[in-house]
Amino acid sequence: MSVPLIHLVAGARPNFMKIAPLYHELKGADWCRLEIIHTGQHYDYEMSAAFFQDLGLPDPQVHLGVGSGSHAQQTAGVLVAYEKVLLEKAPAWVVVVGDVNSTLACTLAAKKLNLMVAHLEAGLRSFDRSMPEEINRLVTDALADLLWTPSPDGDRNLLHEGVEQERIERVGNIMIDSFELLRPRIEAQETWRRLGLEKGSYGLLTLHRPSNVDHPRSLARIVEQLVAVAQCLPLVFPVHPRTRSRLQDSALWDHLAGAPGMHLLKPQGYIDFMSLLTGCRLALTDSGGIQEETTYLGIPCLTLRPNTERPITVSQGTNRLIGSREIQEAVERVLAGKAGRGRRPELWDGRTARRVAASLRRHLGLP
Numbered sequence: 001m002s003v004p005l006i007h008l009v010a011g012a013r014p015n016f017m018k019i020a021p022l023y024h025e026l027k028g029a030d031w032c033r034l035e036i037i038h039t040g041q042h043y044d045y046e047m048s049a050a051f052f053q054d055l056g057l058p059d060p061q062v063h064l065g066v067g068s069g070s071h072a073q074q075t076a077g078v079l080v081a082y083e084k085v086l087l088e089k090a091p092a093w094v095v096v097v098g099d100v101n102s103t104l105a106c107t108l109a110a111k112k113l114n115l116m117v118a119h120l121e122a123g124l125r126s127f128d129r130s131m132p133e134e135i136n137r138l139v140t141d142a143l144a145d146l147l148w149t150p151s152p153d154g155d156r157n158l159l160h161e162g163v164e165q166e167r168i169e170r171v172g173n174i175m176i177d178s179f180e181l182l183r184p185r186i187e188a189q190e191t192w193r194r195l196g197l198e199k200g201s202y203g204l205l206t207l208h209r210p211s212n213v214d215h216p217r218s219l220a221r222i223v224e225q226l227v228a229v230a231q232c233l234p235l236v237f238p239v240h241p242r243t244r245s246r247l248q249d250s251a252l253w254d255h256l257a258g259a260p261g262m263h264l265l266k267p268q269g270y271i272d273f274m275s276l277l278t279g280c281r282l283a284l285t286d287s288g289g290i291q292e293e294t295t296y297l298g299i300p301c302l303t304l305r306p307n308t309e310r311p312i313t314v315s316q317g318t319n320r321l322i323g324s325r326e327i328q329e330a331v332e333r334v335l336a337g338k339a340g341r342g343r344r345p346e347l348w349d350g351r352t353a354r355r356v357a358a359s360l361r362r363h364l365g366l367p
């Protein structure tokens, strides 16, 4: 009997740290064969290859090379390209992660061919359908056969949507596995030194959500406050390509680059970024993953969003949601020592990949 083939699908930056622990857990197994499918949604060295290097991932066996475009173009491009791959050689399971356009497109391609799909990081909901990721999460979870959730709220959301309990398995947070896997290298890196900064003396900033960066007026409002904050707390800002182009379009780039205390960087690889995160006084972000990583590390996180699909980072962790007018005041509160330390959610323990592998084995009918 041939060994079952498993596809690990990744397309965009936040996917790579979610497939890496699973790849390392399964690469030596004699009961399955792995292929990494890279859709090409992210393609710049800093947004993709740098992560493969840092995370010890091999070159993908399949690269769909889809690239950027509107949502429909990108999703359709992946759908068409991945279907061809699936028709050539069908895997026993397709594993998709996260909530990007590639996650949705590969799920749809596989389910139309009646193949088995498992979704890692299932059940998260912001209840905000204006977010493209929320649409991706809803469709992926409606279609996938097996839903691996990171926290109890994920289970509850799925049950509420009518998903059968048998399809849901709580496995914990896979991002924490990546951090634990690379912790020694991250801790040795001390990336802040290269910027002439001390540990704990700066804030780490990321910003890329369309709702924050695509509207010139709200982007300008955010930039004004960041410039003010940087005067008392230096800000390290690795700038996402989408944000860079919006800042340049609206002539805010030079203003930000010239602001005292502001360190604009290109997107950082995983090890440098996580080093900067472990060394910061606080994070200011609109990312999903950083809300989780700061909760795990006990670092205050201010999230520039009206809602979060990761509410456990607020109820148990160090995360606080803020509006774009509250940035300065919220930073001052943290600097005044008014942020709680929070605690680590259950199953965020670096052993999620092991639980996922055991689940896959069971679903393949292996003892």
Ligand code: UD1
Binding pocket: 012, 013, 014, 041, 042, 043, 044, 045, 047, 048, 068, 069, 099, 100, 101, 102, 132, 133, 208, 240, 241, 242, 288
């Ligand atoms: C995507 C995900 C988002 C995730 C984010 C992390 C969706 C809907 N969104 O958003 O959930 O948090 O990735 O980065 O899937 N670009 C480059 N080089 C690259 C990639 C992108 O220059 O390697 C530029 C292009 O101009 C592109 C733009 O960034 O049009 C946006 O990229 P896209 O993949 O559409 O969405 P992200 O904003 O990165």
